[in-house]
Amino acid sequence: MRMSNLFSKTLREAPNGADCKGYEYLLRAGYIDQLSAGIFSLLPLGFRSIQKISTIVREEMNALGAQEILMPVVNPGDLWKETGRFYSIDKEMSRFKDRKDSDMVLAMTHEECCTDLGRNVIDSYKRLPLLVYQLQTKWRDDPRPRAGLIRVREFTMKDSYSFDKDQAGLEKVYKAHYDAYFRIFKRCGLPVIAVGADSGMMGGKVSHEYMYLSPIGEDTIIYCPECGYTANRQVATFQKDYFAEEPKAKELVSTPDAKTIDDLCKCLNIPATKTAKALFMVGTFINAENGEETTKLIVGIVRGDMDIEENKLQNAARANSMRPAHPEEILEAGMVPGFGSPIGCKEGTIVIIDDSVAKSNNLVAGANKEGYHYINTNYGVDYNGTVADIASAASGYKCPTCGKPITASKGVEVGNIFQLGTRYSEAMNCYYQDENGQRKPVIMGSYGIGIGRLLACLCEEYNDESGLKLPISVAPYQVNFISLIKDAEVSDKIYKQLEDAGIEVLYDDRKETAGVKFADADLIGVPVRITLGNRTFKEGKCEVKVRGSEEEAVLVDLENLVPEIKALIAKLEQRA
RNA sequence: CGGGCAGUAGCGCAGGGGCUAGCGCAUUUGGUUCGGGACCAAAGGGUCGAUGGUUCAAAUCCAUUCUGCCCGACCA
Numbered sequence: 192m193r194m195s196n197l198f199s200k201t202l203r204e205a206p207n208g209a210d211c212k213g214y215e216y217l218l219r220a221g222y223i224d225q226l227s228a229g230i231f232s233l234l235p236l237g238f239r240s241i242q243k244i245s246t247i248v249r250e251e252m253n254a255l256g257a258q259e260i261l262m263p264v265v266n267p268g269d270l271w272k273e274t275g276r277f278y279s280i281d282k283e284m285s286r287f288k289d290r291k292d293s294d295m296v297l298a299m300t301h302e303e304c305c306t307d308l309g310r311n312v313i314d315s316y317k318r319l320p321l322l323v324y325q326l327q328t329k330w331r332d333d334p335r336p337r338a339g340l341i342r343v344r345e346f347t348m349k350d351s352y353s354f355d356k357d358q359a360g361l362e363k364v365y366k367a368h369y370d371a372y373f374r375i376f377k378r379c380g381l382p383v384i385a386v387g388a389d390s391g392m393m394g395g396k397v398s399h400e401y402m403y404l405s406p407i408g409e410d411t412i413i414y415c416p417e418c419g420y421t422a423n424r425q426v427a428t429f430q431k432d433y434f435a436e437e438p439k440a441k442e443l444v445s446t447p448d449a450k451t452i453d454d455l456c457k458c459l460n461i462p463a464t465k466t467a468k469a470l471f472m473v474g475t476f477i478n479a480e481n482g483e484e485t486t487k488l489i490v491g492i493v494r495g496d497m498d499i500e501e502n503k504l505q506n507a508a509r510a511n512s513m514r515p516a517h518p519e520e521i522l523e524a525g526m527v528p529g530f531g532s533p534i535g536c537k538e539g540t541i542v543i544i545d546d547s548v549a550k551s552n553n554l555v556a557g558a559n560k561e562g563y564h565y566i567n568t569n570y571g572v573d574y575n576g577t578v579a580d581i582a583s584a585a586s587g588y589k590c591p592t593c594g595k596p597i598t599a600s601k602g603v604e605v606g607n608i609f610q611l612g613t614r615y616s617e618a619m620n621c622y623y624q625d626e627n628g629q630r631k632p633v634i635m636g637s638y639g640i641g642i643g644r645l646l647a648c649l650c651e652e653y654n655d656e657s658g659l660k661l662p663i664s665v666a667p668y669q670v671n672f673i674s675l676i677k678d679a680e681v682s683d684k685i686y687k688q689l690e691d692a693g694i695e696v697l698y699d700d701r702k703e704t705a706g707v708k709f710a711d712a713d714l715i716g717v718p719v720r721i722t723l724g725n726r727t728f729k730e731g732k733c734e735v736k737v738r739g740s741e742e743e744a745v746l747v748d749l750e751n752l753v754p755e756i757k758a759l760i761a762k763l764e765q766r767a
Numbered sequence: 768c769g770g771g772c773a774g775u776a777g778c779g780c781a782g783g784g785g786c787u788a789g790c791g792c793a794u795u796u797g798g799u800u801c802g803g804g805a806c807c808a809a810a811g812g813g814u815c816g817a818u819g820g821u822u823c824a825a826a827u828c829c830a831u832u833c834u835g836c837c838c839g840a841c842c843a
Contacts, residue, residue, distance in 0.1 A: 203792060203804070204779045208836050228835065283842070300843080334768075334841055342842080400843090409842085514768090514840070604843065639843075675802060706803040713803090724802055734802090 192235075192668070193686075194699045194711075197221075199234040201711045211407050213650030214339030216659045220715045222650075222667075229336025229344035231643075236715060239667035240646055241347070245326055247378045247664065248349045248640060251371045255364075257322040257351050262304045264328050268294025270303045274618040279477045279511050285332050297330040302615050302637055305352040310621035313633055316356045319623060322364060324351030326642065338407055340647035341603060347643055353636040356623060361610055361634045365397070368608050368638045372401055375640065376605070380662035381649055383605060386412050387422040397610040401640075402602035403648040412602045413584045417595035424599065425502035427584035428591040433550040434464060439567040441534075446564045450529035452495040455564065459555060466495030467554040467568065469531045471521045474510030474541065488516060488524045490533050493545040493582050494554065500583035507543045507579035530563060532556035533574040542576025549578045603648055606640040653739075659716030660739035663763040668697040670756060671717035671738075673708045675724040682723055685733075685752065689721075692753045694760065713738070718763055719756065720744075735759065 199221030206225075209215035217223045222237030233241055249259065268286065271277035276284075277296065285297045298304060305323065313319065329348045336342050353364040369385065376383045381403055388400040400423055402412050413427035414420060422428070449455040452468050470491040477484050491504040505513045521528050525537040533542040534556065548554060549570045556568040565573070586599040613632040616622065621633045646665070653660045663669060670689060674682035679700065686698045697717055699708045705724075712720055722734040727746060735755070736744035747755045 200777085200793085201804095202778055206778065207773080210837080225835090281841090329843090331843070333843090335839090337837085346843095348843085512841085607843070641843075644843095673802095677801090704801065704803085704805060706805075709803045711804085722802075726802080 192697050194697060195701045197235060197697075199224075199236060201714055209339070211338050211341075211651060212654050213407075213647055213652075213659075214341070216654055216714065216716075217339060217647070217650055220659055223340065229333060229342070231340060231343065231345075236667040237646070240661065240665050241642060243665045243667075244379055244642055244645055245347075245349075248326070248375055248642070251375045251378075252324045252349070252351060255322060255367050255371055257324045259325060260308075260323045261325050261327060262298070262301045262308070264298055264330065266296050266298045266304055268296050270307060271296055274303055274306075274615060275477075276303070281512060283331050283333065285330060299329055299331045300348075300637070300639070301325070301327070301350055302352070302611065302635075303619070305637075306615040306619045306621050306635065309352075309354050309616070309633060309635075310619060313354060313621065313623050316623055316625050319354055319356040319633070320360050320364060321354040322351060324349060324638075338647070340643040341407065341651075342409070343643065346641055349640040349642060351638045353638070354621075355634045355636075356625065356631070358612075358634060361612075361636050365608060365610055365636050368636075369399065372606050372608065372638075372640065376401065376645075379645060379649060379665050381605065381645060381652060384412070384414070384421055384602075386414070386602075387426060388607060396612060399608050400604045401606035403605050403652070404600050404602045405648070405651055406601050407651060408601040408603040410602050410604055411599050413597050413599055415590035415593060415595060415597045418590060418593035420590050420592045420597070422584075424584055425500060427597075428580060429582075429584045429597060430589035430591055430594055431497075431547045431582065432464075433547065434552065435550060436552045438552050438569040438572060441565040441568045441573050443558055443560075443563055444566055445562060446530075447562045449564065455555060456495070459564075459566070461555065463495035464551070465553070465555055467492050467532065467548050467556040468495045469526075469533070469557060470499045470501075470504070471516035471526070471528070471531065472501070472504065472508075472510075472513045473516045473520060474505065474508050475512045476509070477511045487539060487541050488520060488537075489513065489541045489543065490526070490531075490536065490576075491543050491545070491581050492533060492548050492556075492576070494547040494551060497545070497547060497582040498585070499545070499581050503579070503581040503583075504543055507577060507581055508541050525559065527557065527559045527561055530557040530561060531559060532565070532568070533576060534565065534568065535559055536574075542574065543581055544570055544576045544578045545581045546578055547582055603644065603651075604641075605645050605648055606638075608638045609636060611635040611637055653716075655739060657710070658714035661716055661718070663718045663760065666716065666718050668717045669695040669760050670719045670721060671697045671699065671712045671715065672721045673699045673705075673712060673723065675705050675708070675722065676728050677725075681728070685723065685749065688753055689756065692757065694753070694756060719759055721752070721756070737763070 202219040205215040206218050224232045284299050287295050289295050326349050333344050355361045383401045383403050385399045388398045411424040413422050413424050446458050449458040472489045474489045475486050489508045491499045493499045518528050524540050553567040555564050555566050558565050587596050590597045616632040622630050689696045718738050720736045731749050732746045734744045735747050
């Protein structure tokens with residue numbers, strides 16, 4: 192590709208709003224262009240990188256025996272009504288009516304569509320297992336896109352769907368994906384860890400997320416350096432200490448102005464472990480049959496030395512969504528913010544008690560009376576509710592498997608795998624007949640990788656003060672050939688030789704000064720840079736340098752250029 | 768959906784009731800340079816986000832609205 196003809200240009204300054212390095216360079220180097228919030232065009236350079244990543248993904252998926260298909264972005268609403276997700280998913284899914292006034296949706300994932308395909312094809316156990324995948328556009332109307340390609344509304348996802356006759360089959364294909372994903376990220380050059388995760392709106396039980404650890408990430412990952420336990424904080428567990436003792440009768444005490452646990456501990460001169468704190472949320476519950484919404488107040492209780500993990504609370508309460516409660520709503524349910532507890536709360540309130548509270552005794556809790564708390568409150572005696580783990584894991588807590596201290600760090604989710612089980616096949620009547628003629632729901636799994644997000648993470652991982660330095664496996668070109676000599680015929684000829692040898696060359700044939708060409712080369716970050724300058728050209732040589740490498744440029748005889756470059760490319764490819 | 772900031776040339780910004788709306792970079796032309804974002808000279812490029820209002824006069828003041836960004840809520 193001649194740079195004089197490249198459909199993009201480099202920017203000297205970062206466009207306003209480029210908040211992280213990778214994003215800034217993607218814009219400045221001309222890989223991508225923003226059209227609207229969370230909506231981007233891929234320019235030739237960005238598109239080439241995306242194609243490289245896509246090829247790697249396809250190769251690994253094909254190696255699993257997965258068959259590539261393509262499902263539509265526009266789905267009939269009726270399909271999504273079958274699983275209830277037409278109602279249970281909020282504004283994140285965009286809907287419209289077609290000319291016949293039928294509900295239509297923009298698919299934000301393809302379980303429904305793929306299950307429909309499955310039920311058309313699968314009749315007998317003899318047809319199973321099956322595995323299909325696609326690389327397709329997804330639209331998710333995220334309320335807050337940010338950080339360039341990290342969190343967008345329109346994006347390309349590799350999603351695969353497995354159909355099995357039994358759990359053993361699902362586990363096999365799940366494990367195959369688990370390993371294949373590591374190979375994909377490895378080949379792209381992205382360091383990731385797999386963590387146990389919440390299955391969220393997907394349903395199902397087992398799921399893992401692939402996390403790129405980075406401060407720009409929005410997820411918090413808990414891990415144990417000792418035994419390797421990892422989990423998203425949304426589901427991470429830890430060992431809790433309990434303080435069981437002989438229950439005593441509760442007693443009202445005056446605690447003026449003690450609205451926080453800190454205040455309360457100072458006021459009564461007790462440790463936080465002797466207190467129970469409440470979090471008030473309003474949950475929305477959607478009837479999957481007809482889409483009817485009801486709201487209920489949810490009270491989460493955790494011991495004062497911990498925090499509540501809202502995701503765990505929402506799951507325990509079986510709410511579709513949740514928001515903080517307004518003070519009036521809390522008062523309405525018979526509780527007092529700042530001095531709140533489920534003691535004497537109104538019927539119909541959902542009370543979720545963390546096991547740290549249920550298994551400890553004589554805790555101080557709010558009296559639901561301004562300025563007062565009870566001492567010696569006990570679960571089962573003074574109040575009731577559902578006991579669950581709703582505490583948030585934090586740095587320094589004890590690992591659930593080995594007991595050593597865990598740590599927390601930020602990460603970006605670049606892939607996830609779900610064991611869906613029969614959530615979709617049952618709802619959508621995707622059944623098969625087994626060897627005994629029994630009708631059984633197909634066991635499914637779904638597996639996703641965000642392709643654009645993967646590129647964004649790579650750009651975050653591979654950059655320096657002058658620009659990008661992507662691994663050769665995903666860089667848009669292998670070689671950036673910079674000509675500084677007057678004689679265009681000579682450099683054109685070298686360019687042709689390289690191209691003819693099957694090397695992917697970005698040829699800087701522009702009438703620009705050396706400085707501009709070098710700066711742009713650094714910014715775009717093509718791995719191998721060949722410079723043909725007057726000084727070395729007189730000696731029949733050119734200069735070869737690897738982007739981002741500490742090593743000095745080496746001089747290569749022009750006659751040997753093609754084999755030398757091929758060898759260098761092979762070496763760089765090997766390194767990955 | 769709450770809180771904050773911003774929309775003026777391709778990009779980054781200045782101007783803040785009054786005359787022809789500026790600057791840097793980018794672009795075009797001519798010349799000089801020619802291995803790390805060159806120099807000189809000339810030139811082109813604007814519905815000042817949109818709508819409505821106040822005024823003799825609006826990029827500037829007021830109202831409404833749209834869009835983008837940041838923080839939160841939310842989210843694979």
